[in-house]
Amino acid sequence: MSAAQRQLLLYFYSMKEITIKIKDSKFKFFMELIHNFDFVKVKNESDDEPSKEEILEGIRRGLQEVKLIEEGKMKSRPAKEFIRELQG
Numbered sequence: 001m002s003a004a005q006r007q008l009l010l011y012f013y014s015m016k017e018i019t020i021k022i023k024d025s026k027f028k029f030f031m032e033l034i035h036n037f038d039f040v041k042v043k044n045e046s047d048d049e050p051s052k053e054e055i056l057e058g059i060r061r062g063l064q065e066v067k068l069i070e071e072g073k074m075k076s077r078p079a080k081e082f083i084r085e086l087q088g
Contacts, residue, residue, distance in 0.1 A: 015041070 022030050034040055050058070068074035 017043075 020030075031042070034042060065074060069076045
């Protein structure tokens, strides 16, 4: 690994992450300000949230699984097991 590659890895792994809550009235100003810093990477909240298409696809897959279970082509699992998985 070259010195430049090591330095690049160190750069990416040495960043800190913070969460900031800002009043709606000051949000636009803050975003304009923060984007002027070349050492700051802004991660949008929407980056972590599934898109509408991803949500709909998940629902479609779930409904397909229900259909397969009803047809006896797929086994279901006990509700208690499912709930434990959600809690765990």
